[in-house]
Amino acid sequence: MAVSELERRVETLESVEAIKRLKHQYCAYCDDGYDADGIAAQFVEDGIWDGGDDFGRYEGREAIHAHFTRVSSQIVFAGHLVMNERIDVDLDDDSARGQWWIIMPATIVMEGVKTAVWLLGEYDDRYVRRDGTWMFESLAVDIHFVKPHKDGWVEA
Numbered sequence: 001m002a003v004s005e006l007e008r009r010v011e012t013l014e015s016v017e018a019i020k021r022l023k024h025q026y027c028a029y030c031d032d033g034y035d036a037d038g039i040a041a042q043f044v045e046d047g048i049w050d051g052g053d054d055f056g057r058y059e060g061r062e063a064i065h066a067h068f069t070r071v072s073s074q075i076v077f078a079g080h081l082v083m084n085e086r087i088d089v090d091l092d093d094d095s096a097r098g099q100w101w102i103i104m105p106a107t108i109v110m111e112g113v114k115t116a117v118w119l120l121g122e123y124d125d126r127y128v129r130r131d132g133t134w135m136f137e138s139l140a141v142d143i144h145f146v147k148p149h150k151d152g153w154v155e156a
Contacts, residue, residue, distance in 0.1 A: 098123070
């Protein structure tokens, strides 16, 4: 195997791991009261966060920040469990695509009442590498369902 081919393979693997860390940090910020500063900083300046009909679409880092500043009053607990990732990296243009499943236990304020729910969805992310750092270009989540979990963890 040629050195350049080996270097390219290693760079691809390192990029995949960096993207995983980016996504995991995004989830950690969400699960820490939706840290708007942390979340927004992970996006390029003109990035897009798209939560579809359930959560809306926000274009630009400032709009993303404003959305996550508000969301913590609606989702008072969240446990983002992401899995089954499929990440494809294009080193030639420093871009990548990632697809993930999410299962999320959460406590959502519904009509003024804290309600335990389960959320199931799929993420479709686009990433770009800027100055050696992988960032979100866009993050889209397709929510399959949000269903109440009776007698759950709300009182715990």
